[in-house]
Amino acid sequence: MKPTFAHACFVRLLYLYPQTWRERYAEEVAAVLEERPASFRTLFDLFLSIVDAYFHRDLFTERNVLLVQRLRSSQIMIYWCAILFSCLLLLYTSESVMFWDPGLTNQHNYHLILLFVDFGSLVLLLTTFLGSLVFIAGFFKHTVTSPPRTSFFIWSLTSAMSVTALSYALSQAAVPVGSSYTLAKLLTQLSYLGSLLTLFGNEVCLALVFVGLQQILKKKTENRLPSLVVWGVGVCVPLMLIVINYRTTVNLSTAPLQNSTLLISLIVFGSLFLKSQSKRKTAPSVRLTYSQFLPLVLMTLFMNTLLLIPFLQTVELHIHNSHLVLLRYSVLNGILLFMAFLALLASLFLWRGFRAQQGVTQ
C-alpha cells in the first residue's frame, strides 16, 4: 500500500512514545501503519497506546547504550561550543583596549562585538546546560526504575497545577492597571503566559528530581553517595530558574522575565533536539556505567551551575548598559572563558574515556 500524508502523520505520532518504546517497536509499528488504511479509529487507538506506554514503562527496558549516546552527543556539543566561545572571546579581548578609551571607541564595532560575545556566552551556556539536562534525564530515568509510579504522577501533576495556578494569580496582580496600550498589555500577558509554561515545565522537572532522590534514598541505585552528589548539583539549576522566575514575576519586571522565558524555552527545545539526535545506533556491545563517568559528569554539572550566575549577571548588565559596568562585563566574560576551558577539558576527558571503553568492549 502506498503511504499517504495521513500515514506520514501517524508515523510522526510515534515520536510521542517513550524513547525505550520507540527503540524497541517504532520501526515495525511504522511498517504496519504504512500498510493499513489510515482512519480515526487508528488515530484514537494510537493515542490510547501512547498513554498506556507512559504508564507501563517497566514493560520496556532501556539499554545502557542510550545513556552513552546522550552523554556523547551532549559532550560533543559542549566541546564545539567551547571552541566557538573561545574564538569570540579572543576577538573581544583583542579589541578591548579600545573599548575603555572613550576617544577611540567605535560604537558600531563595539556593539557588534558585544553582540557576538553575548551570543557566544548564550550558546555556551545553553549547550552545557541542556547537555546536563539530557544527562540528568538519563540519570533519573535510570534511578527511577520501579513503583510507586502512581504517586509520582499524582505528585507531579498536583504540584505543577498548584504552582501554575499560584503564578497565574501573581501575574494577574502584576499587570499594570489602567494601561492604555493594548499591545503592551498583550505582550505582557504573553510574557506571563510564557513564564507560566516555563514554571509548569520546571515543576514537572523538579517532581522528577525529587522522585529521583526518593529512589536514591531507598537504595534503588548502586552508587548511593555519588548519586546523591550528582542529584544535589543537578537540582540547583532548575531550582535557581524557578526562583528567578518567581522573583521577576513578583517584581513586575518583564524584561528579565522574557529573557528567562526565552532562555528556558530554548533549553527545552534544545534538549528535545539533542534527545532526537541521540537516537543514532551504536554498537550494542558497548557497556558503560554511570560511575565510570562520574567525576567528569560532576565537573560538567558543577560548571553548568557556575555558568548560570555570570550569564544572568551579564544579561542584567546588558539591559542596564552603562559604561561604569563595562569593566565588570569584561571580568564576567573572563570567568566565562575559564568555564569554557573547563568544559573543553571535561569533554576531552569524557571523549577519551568513551573511546577507551569502546576499544575494550568491541
Added chain:
Amino acid sequence: MRKKLADLGRFSDPSLLILSSLASGPKHGYAMLQDIEEFSGMHLEVGTLYGALARLEGQQWIEPLEPLNRRRPYRLTALGLTALQEQLATIQQIVTTGLSRLAGI
C-alpha cells in the same frame, strides 16, 4: 504465581487472538492483524496489537525473532502454548455449558 491471560486486563482478548494466530507459526505484526481478521472477523488496531505484544513478551509467552526488512516476526514459546491451551480449555467449558443450557430452554 503464574499469570493467566485474564490478568492482562483490557489486553486479554487481543492477547488471546495473538496467541491463537501465532499457534499456526511465527508471524510479524501485519500478518498477525490479517490472520486475526480472517479467523475471527475482529479488527485489531496497531496500538492495541503492540500493547498486547509487549505484555506477552513480558510474560515470555511469545519471543521476537530477527527482523526482516523492518518487520519483526514473533513466535509462541512453550509457556505461551500452555497459557493458550488453558485459556481455550476455559472457553471450551463456557461454550459447552452455555450451549447445553440453551438446548434446555
